[in-house]
Amino acid sequence: xxxxxxxxxxxxxxxxxxxxxxxxxxxxxxxxxxxxxxxxxxxxxxxxxxxxxxxxxxxxxxxxxxxxxxxxxxxxxxxxxxxxxxxxxxxxxxxxxxxxxxxxxxxxxxxxxxxxxxxxxxxxxxxxxxxxxxxxxxxxxxxxxxxxxxxxxxxxxxxxxxxxxxxxxxxxxxxxxxxxxxxxxxxxxxxxxxxxxxxxxxxxxxxxxxxxxxxxxxxxxxxxxxxxxxxxxxxxxxxxxxxxxxxxxxxxxxxxxxxxxxxxxxxxxxxxxxxxxxxxxxxxxxxxxxxxxxxxxxxxxxxxxxxxxxxxxxxxxxxxxxxxxxxxxxxxxxxxxxxxxxxxxxxxxxxxxxxxxxxxxxxxxxxxxxxxxxxxxxxxxxxxxxxxxxxx
Amino acid sequence: xxxxxxxxxxxxxxxxxxxxxxxxxxxxxxxxxxxxxxxxxxxxxxxxxxxxxxxxxxxxxxxxxxxxxxxxxxxxxxx
Numbered sequence: 096x097x098x099x100x101x102x103x104x105x106x107x108x109x110x111x112x113x114x115x116x117x118x119x120x121x122x123x124x125x126x127x128x129x130x131x132x133x134x135x136x137x138x139x140x141x142x143x144x145x146x147x148x149x150x151x152x153x154x155x156x157x158x159x160x161x162x163x164x165x166x167x168x169x170x171x172x173x174x175x176x177x178x179x180x181x182x183x184x185x186x187x188x189x190x191x192x193x194x195x196x197x198x199x200x201x202x203x204x205x206x207x208x209x210x211x212x213x214x215x216x217x218x219x220x221x222x223x224x225x226x227x228x229x230x231x232x233x234x235x236x237x238x239x240x241x242x243x244x245x246x247x248x249x250x251x252x253x254x255x256x257x258x259x260x261x262x263x264x265x266x267x268x269x270x271x272x273x274x275x276x277x278x279x280x281x282x283x284x285x286x287x288x289x290x291x292x293x294x295x296x297x298x299x300x301x302x303x304x305x306x307x308x309x310x311x312x313x314x315x316x317x318x319x320x321x322x323x324x325x326x327x328x329x330x331x332x333x334x335x336x337x338x339x340x341x342x343x344x345x346x347x348x349x350x351x352x353x354x355x356x357x358x359x360x361x362x363x364x365x366x367x368x369x370x371x372x373x374x375x376x377x378x379x380x381x382x383x384x385x386x387x388x389x390x391x392x393x394x395x396x397x398x399x400x401x402x403x404x405x406x407x408x409x410x411x412x413x414x415x416x417x418x419x420x421x422x423x424x425x426x427x428x429x430x431x432x433x434x435x436x437x438x439x440x441x442x443x444x445x446x447x448x449x450x451x452x453x454x455x456x457x458x459x460x461x462x463x464x465x466x467x468x469x470x471x472x473x474x475x476x477x478x479x480x481x482x483x484x485x486x487x
Numbered sequence: 488x489x490x491x492x493x494x495x496x497x498x499x500x501x502x503x504x505x506x507x508x509x510x511x512x513x514x515x516x517x518x519x520x521x522x523x524x525x526x527x528x529x530x531x532x533x534x535x536x537x538x539x540x541x542x543x544x545x546x547x548x549x550x551x552x553x554x555x556x557x558x559x560x561x562x563x564x565x566x
Contacts, residue, residue: 389543407543408509430504430532438504438532448539449532450505487512 113465114424117308118260118288118401118456124310127355131312134347142346143335156336156346159353163317166360167286167302168295173319175339176349180287180305181208183316186339187301188212188283189329190320191252192221197280199223200242201254202234203444204262206285209254210440226255231393232264232445236274243278251280257296258288261428261441261454262392263401265293272298281324288398290317291359292367300324309359310459311352314345359459370399370457377455377466378402384470385477389448400457403428405442408487409451409480417480418453421472428452451477493525493562494518500558504532508540515546515565523549526561537561 114122138155140148157171164171177183185208192199192212199216201209203225213223226238234255243251253275258265268284275282281300289295291309295302301324306315318339320326332338359366374397381404382390391403406414411429418425426432428439429452438449455469481487495514499507507528514524526537534551541548541563549562 387543389539405539407540408505408512410505430530436503438535443532443535446535446538448543449535450508484509485513486516487509 112422112424113461113469114458115455115461115465115469116424116426117458117461118454119426120307120313121310122458122460123312124355124358124459126358127311127351130354131347131351134350138346138350142344152346155350156344159346159349162353162357164319166290166295166356167304167317167319168297169302169319169321173321175318175320175337176344176352177316177318177340178314178342178345179316180206180285180303180308181316182340183303183305183318184208184285185212186329187303187318187320187326188252188254190326190339191281191283191301191324192216193329194325194327195250195252196221197250197252198242198248199254200226200239200251200280202226202228202256202266204228204232204234204259204264204441205254205256206287207440209256209285228264228444230446232259232262232391232441233393233396234266234271236267236270239271240274240278243274243280246278251278252283253280254283254285256285256288258293258398259392259441260288260398260401260456261439262403262445263397264392265289265396265398268296269298272296291356292363292398292400301326306348306352306355309352309356311355312348315348315352316340366459367399370461373457373461373463373466374399374402374455376463377470378404380470381473384474391442391445391447391452391454401454402456403452403454405429405448406451406453406477407448408484409477411450411452413480414451414453414476417476418469418472421476423469423472425469426454426456428454492523494522496525497527499526499528499530499533502528503530504536506530507533508536511537511540511561511563512544515544515563518565520565522565524563524565526563527558528561529556529558531557533561534559537563 138152140152142153160171284299290304302319304317307313328338332341387407411427412431430438442449547564552560
């Protein structure tokens with residue numbers, strides 16, 4: 096359908112956009128939008144009240160909790176919905192750190208919310224240990240075991256993510272779970288990268304996720320604390336549904352998030368196969384087409400929807416800005432694109448090239464044609480940037 | 488750090504990524520094979536990117552020295 100502005104001029108044709116940044120946020124799924132609209136009408140009342148409106152909200156909340164618990168592999172009562180993934184991480188970790196004041200062992204590629212928690216823990220007298228990763232971004236399980244073996248230093252808490260959204264690396268979750276179980280250390284797993292996409296690992300004590308990563312609305316974090324885990328609210332709470340997430344619950348958004356999760360989870364295996372084929376193809380074509388590129392993350396054992404690479408001599412900010420002008424939305428971990436002007440701590444920990452970095456993360460709807468067009472644009476932008484530099 | 492005398496010294500203090508690596512790539516062409524380029528940089532990205540460049544371009548990183556003021560000195564030998 097064409098539109099004509101009031102002054103009678105023809106509007107410029109809009110260039111179609113290709114959004115390749117699901118790793119930052121999967122576009123809101125249509126089912127989440129529909130559910131949100133319905134839930135705003137049905138689930139707005141106070142779920143603690145005994146009137147019909149309140150009970151209806153409470154029923155909706157409980158059904159959302161069941162869906163999320165089913166996905167995570169825990170009991171509905173274990174699940175709470177803090178207002179973001181970061182809020183979930185902070186509440187989950189501090190609830191355990193404050194209880195026994197363990198040594199806090201985490202990997203060097205955890206989300207910044209974990210690293211900031213570690214820094215803050217030292218300010219109140221706690222201790223942390225960082226376990227490194229290999230060039231592909233996989234956690235050094237041997238180093239983790241060595242740390243866990245130092246029992247004389249007291250109890251430990253381990254925070255290692257299920258997968259990394261910058262490198263795409265899947266962590267060796269079964270080995271991590273076994274190492275933690277052997278040492279009787281609770282395992283905190285940040286599952287934001289895999290929820291609704293890949294099977295949840297078992298053996299965790301506390302898990303977190305974030306709905307906007309699976310196509311739900313922003314503002315819905317997930318915090319699951321298994322029964323029997325030594326956890327106690329680290330902040331002042333209230334008498335509402337859950338001390339893990341105080342305050343008046345955003346039930347419409349929580350229900351919409353659960354609807355999106357259920358849909359994503361139902362199609363997860365088929366979608367993972369399709370996205371893996373697409374991302375493998377893009378990865379190998381980038382390597383074959385563009386010289387002086389470092390592919391980031393492992394060849395196998397990678398998130399199906401993530402491809403990351405760094406191009407020598409290219410400015411990451413120029414790269415994403417020029418791609419954006421050509422209609423492609425992608426992310427970068429290069430220092431010049433970060434608010435801190437520091438390179439991504441993930442890329443630095445891996446020891447890979449940090450400048451000229453671009454991360455392509457496929458949405459549910461990304462097609463092969465879109466990725467082919469993206470590769471053409473990327474090839475042109477990288478070549479043009481390097482041409483300006485002369486021979487290198 | 489080695490006591491080698493560098494053939495070329497590049498002062499990239501104040502330059503942000505990817506400029507130090509670009510200057511290094513230009514300079515390595517100006518020294519003969521086995522010649523050494525010394526690079527000074529205070530951009531934190533250089534600590535990852537200079538070793539990565541050496542690996543990707545098959546050049547030899549002889550050493551890295553980090554001073555307290557945040558300036559890193561890299562010595563790279565042309566292969």
